[in-house]
Amino acid sequence: MAGCVLAIDQGTTSSRAIVFGDDFHPVSVGQQEFTQHFPNSGWVEHSPSDIWESTLNVCREAMEKAPGAGADVVAIGITNQRETTLIWDRATGEPVYNAIVWQDRRTADFCAGLRAEGLEETFTDKTGLLLDPYFSATKIAWILNNVEGVRARAERGELAFGTVDTWLIWHLTGGAVHATDATNAARTLIYNIHENAWDAELCKVLNIPMNLLPEVKDSADDFGTAKAEHLGRELPILGVAGDQQAATVGQACFEPGMVKSTYGTGCFALMNTGDKPVRSRNRMLTTIAYRLDGKTTYALEGSIFIAGAAVQWLRDGMGLIENAADTQGLAEKADPNQDVYLVPAFVGLGAPYWDADARGAMFGLTRSTGPKEIARAVLQSVGYQTSDLVEAMRADWSGAEQPVLRVDGGMTASDWTMQFLSDILGAPVDRPTIPETTALGAAWLAGSRAGIWPGADVFAAQWKLEKRFEPALPDSERQKLLAGWQDAVQRTRTTQD
Numbered sequence: 266m267a268g269c270v271l272a273i274d275q276g277t278t279s280s281r282a283i284v285f286g287d288d289f290h291p292v293s294v295g296q297q298e299f300t301q302h303f304p305n306s307g308w309v310e311h312s313p314s315d316i317w318e319s320t321l322n323v324c325r326e327a328m329e330k331a332p333g334a335g336a337d338v339v340a341i342g343i344t345n346q347r348e349t350t351l352i353w354d355r356a357t358g359e360p361v362y363n364a365i366v367w368q369d370r371r372t373a374d375f376c377a378g379l380r381a382e383g384l385e386e387t388f389t390d391k392t393g394l395l396l397d398p399y400f401s402a403t404k405i406a407w408i409l410n411n412v413e414g415v416r417a418r419a420e421r422g423e424l425a426f427g428t429v430d431t432w433l434i435w436h437l438t439g440g441a442v443h444a445t446d447a448t449n450a451a452r453t454l455i456y457n458i459h460e461n462a463w464d465a466e467l468c469k470v471l472n473i474p475m476n477l478l479p480e481v482k483d484s485a486d487d488f489g490t491a492k493a494e495h496l497g498r499e500l501p502i503l504g505v506a507g508d509q510q511a512a513t514v515g516q517a518c519f520e521p522g523m524v525k526s527t528y529g530t531g532c533f534a535l536m537n538t539g540d541k542p543v544r545s546r547n548r549m550l551t552t553i554a555y556r557l558d559g560k561t562t563y564a565l566e567g568s569i570f571i572a573g574a575a576v577q578w579l580r581d582g583m584g585l586i587e588n589a590a591d592t593q594g595l596a597e598k599a600d601p602n603q604d605v606y607l608v609p610a611f612v613g614l615g616a617p618y619w620d621a622d623a624r625g626a627m628f629g630l631t632r633s634t635g636p637k638e639i640a641r642a643v644l645q646s647v648g649y650q651t652s653d654l655v656e657a658m659r660a661d662w663s664g665a666e667q668p669v670l671r672v673d674g675g676m677t678a679s680d681w682t683m684q685f686l687s688d689i690l691g692a693p694v695d696r697p698t699i700p701e702t703t704a705l706g707a708a709w710l711a712g713s714r715a716g717i718w719p720g721a722d723v724f725a726a727q728w729k730l731e732k733r734f735e736p737a738l739p740d741s742e743r744q745k746l747l748a749g750w751q752d753a754v755q756r757t758r759t760t761q762d
C-alpha cells in the first residue's frame with residue numbers, strides 16, 4: 266500500500282496544495298494568498314477566478330516540488346472553506362457573481378424575517394443548523410434575487426450552484442462533474458441530514474430551483490478525473506470534505522466523544538457523536554462529520570467566526586505587529602494586573618450566541634494599556650470562545666465528559682496560546698506531530714478510497730502527539746477570568762437570551 270496523494274486545501278485567505286507520502290507526512294507544499302473583497306460593511310467576497318487560478322498554481326507548485334515531479338501521486342483529495350457560495354453558467358463556467366464568503370452577513374435581515382415567520386424550527390429539524398447568514402442557502406437566494414437575469418437563467422436550468430469544492434471539481438474535470446460531498450452539503454441549510462438528500466420543502470421556502478444543486482456523494486467517493494491539461498496527467502479525485510470535517514478525519518477523531526478544534530481564520534470545534542445526530546439545546550450545530558460507504562457519522566459543532574483573523578487585524582488593521590508570531594512575545598510581557606478583554610465580533614458572534622449584529626469591542630482599558638495587553642487579549646479571546654463551545658457541547662450530550670482537545674491550525678504554533686487554552690478549559694490540549702491535519706484528512710479520504718492507504722483503525726493508531734498542554738491555572742482564577750469574559754460578551758451583544 267504505497268503511493269502519494271495530492272491534497273488541495275482551499276481556504277479563506279489562501280490556497281494550498283500538499284503532497285503527502287505514504288507515511289502520511291508532507292513531502293511538498295505550494296501556497297498562495299489571494300485578495301479579499303469587502304464591497305460593503307459586513308460583506309465579504311472572493312473572485313471565483315482567484316479561487317480557481319490560485320488553486321491550480323499551488324497544485325502545480327506542489328507537484329513540481331515533489332520527488333519525481335509528483336510521479337508517485339495517484340489521487341487527489343479536496344478540502345475547502347465551507348458555506349462560501351458560487352453560481353456559474355453550466356455551458357461556459359462563467360460565474361454570475363463573486364463568491365459570497367461564509368463570513369458575509371448581508372442576509373442577516375433575511376434570516377431575521379424567516380425567524381419572525383416561525384421557520385427556524387423547520388430548518389433546524391431538517392438540517393441541524395440555525396437561520397444565520399453564515400450558511401449557503403440565503404446567499405444563493407440573495408444572488409437569485411439581486412443579480413439581474415440570474416433567477417430566470419436558473420429556472421431554465423442554465424446555472425449551477427456549488428460550494429468551493431464543487432467549483433474546483435467542475436474546473437478540474439472540465440465541467441464533466443457537478444458534485445459535492447455530504448459534509449459540504451450539510452452546511453448549505455437546504456440539505457436534510459437525516460434523509461441525506463436535498464430538501465424540497467426548504468428549497469421552496471427560499472425559492473431556490475433544485476436544478477441548481479449538485480449531486481451529493483460520500484466523503485470518499487469517485488468525483489471524476491482531473492484533466493491532464495491541469496497537472497500533466499489525469500488524476501482521479503477520490504476524497505472531498507469541508508475543512509472542519511477534514512480536520513476531524515485528519516485528527517483521527519473516529520470515536521464518539523472525541524473533539525478537535527481548528528484555529529485558522531475562525532475557530533471550529535467538532536465533537537464526534539457517532540451514528541445518531543444529537544439535537545443541541547445550547548445553539549450548537551448538528552452536522553455531518555463524514556459519510557463513508559453510505560454510513561453517516563454525525564457531530565456537534567461550534568463555530569467562532571474570528572480567531573486568527575483577529576491576529577491579522579492586529580497586523581493589518583492596527584499596525585501593532587509585523588508578523589503573526591510577534592503576538593506571543595507581546596502577550597508574555599503584558600501587565601498581569603490588567604484584565605483586558607477583546608470580544609472579536611467583527612462580523613457578528615457565532616456559537617453559542619448567534620448574534621449577527623454584534624460588533625467587536627474591548628473592555629478593561631486603562632491609561633497604561635498598550636500593545637502588549639491588547640495582543641494578550643486577542644490571543645485569550647480564542648481560548649474564551651473555545652471554552653464557550655466546549656461547555657455547550659458537554660451540556661448537550663450526556664456522552665461528552667471533559668474531553669482532551671486535539672488542536673490544529675496556524676495559531677497552535679504558539680505555546681503561550683495553547684497553554685492559556687488548556688488553563689481556561691481546565692483540560693488537556695494535544696498538538697499532533699503533523700499540524701496539517703485538514704489537508705491530511707482530505708488526503709486520507711482519497712488515499713483510502715484509492716486503496717493505497719490503510720483504513721480508519723490503522724490510520725488512527727498512527728496519530729502521534731507532538732506536545733500535550735496540561736492546565737496549571739487555579740480553578741478560582743479560571744472562574745474569575747471566565748466571569749470577566751461573560752460580562753464582556755453580554756455588554757457586546759445586541760440580543761439577549
